[in-house]
Amino acid sequence: GENVEQHPSTLSVQEGDSAVIKCTYSDSASNYFPWYKQELGKRPQLIIDIRSNVGEKKDQRIAVTLNKTAKHFSLHITETQPEDSAVYFCAASLSSGYALNFGKGTSLLVTP
Amino acid sequence: EAEVAQSPRYKITEKSQAVAFWCDPISGHATLYWYRQILGQGPELLVQFQDESVVDDSQLPKDRFSAERLKGVDSTLKIQPAELGDSAMYLCASSLGETQYFGPGTRLLVL
Numbered sequence: 622g623e624n625v626e627q628h629p630s631t632l633s634v635q636e637g638d639s640a641v642i643k644c645t646y647s648d649s650a651s652n653y654f655p656w657y658k659q660e661l662g663k664r665p666q667l668i669i670d671i672r673s674n675v676g677e678k679k680d681q682r683i684a685v686t687l688n689k690t691a692k693h694f695s696l697h698i699t700e701t702q703p704e705d706s707a708v709y710f711c712a713a714s715l716s717s718g719y720a721l722n723f724g725k726g727t728s729l730l731v732t733p
Numbered sequence: 734e735a736e737v738a739q740s741p742r743y744k745i746t747e748k749s750q751a752v753a754f755w756c757d758p759i760s761g762h763a764t765l766y767w768y769r770q771i772l773g774q775g776p777e778l779l780v781q782f783q784d785e786s787v788v789d790d791s792q793l794p795k796d797r798f799s800a801e802r803l804k805g806v807d808s809t810l811k812i813q814p815a816e817l818g819d820s821a822m823y824l825c826a827s828s829l830g831e832t833q834y835f836g837p838g839t840r841l842l843v844l
Contacts, residue, residue, distance in 0.1 A: 627775075653831050664737075664824070664835040665776070672831075710775050717831040718764055720789060723775030 627724025758827030
């Protein structure tokens with residue numbers, strides 16, 4: 622089955638700096654890659670996603686890049702703010718209607 | 734904005750007892766998932782429904798876990814008997830297309 626690895630497990634940055642989280646996946650058939658943000662005690666919330674026919678997607682301060690050849694994708698957060706502090710999960714799935722395979726998460730701390 | 738609902742939010746039980754969790758997906762979402770999230774890890778699929786049919790329950794410990802979605806709407810996940818290792822967050826998600834929307838989860842503690 623699909624195996625998703627995520628690095629780093631913890632990341633601490635100063636407010637205003639950029640943060641980058643990287644994931645690799647094993648199943649070359651995967652073609653949908655969402656990122657979820659989970660604040661303490663709350664539900665995972667989708668923040669951005671990318672499909673295999675796209676190499677990069679941006680939404681304000683958040684961007685995701687995908688390299689299908691290397692089977693890795695990354696989340697980039699620019700101009701970080703304290704409210705960006707949370708656990709971020711990457712995931713991969715075959716397509717619509719298939720379960721997500723999640724990474725183990727990255728705990729991001731943004732210090733003022 | 735419609736959200737996935739789950740209850741209870743917290744459950745404390747003793748090992749060997751039975752527990753049940755309930756999920757109400759977003760209206761119109763045909764696909765429903767139950768995930769288990771152990772502290773410090775990502776969610777892992779337990780069971781997936783398409784309408785009232787089970788699509789994938791390969792990771793469901795069937796000797797103690799059961800799940801149903803009788804009318805293709807809300808769903809119940811049951812554990813009997815509960816074991817210490819079942820302590821985790823149980824998340825329900827629903828989808829119409831690719832995007833999965835998660836409920837707030839049920840945090841289970843087995844003593």
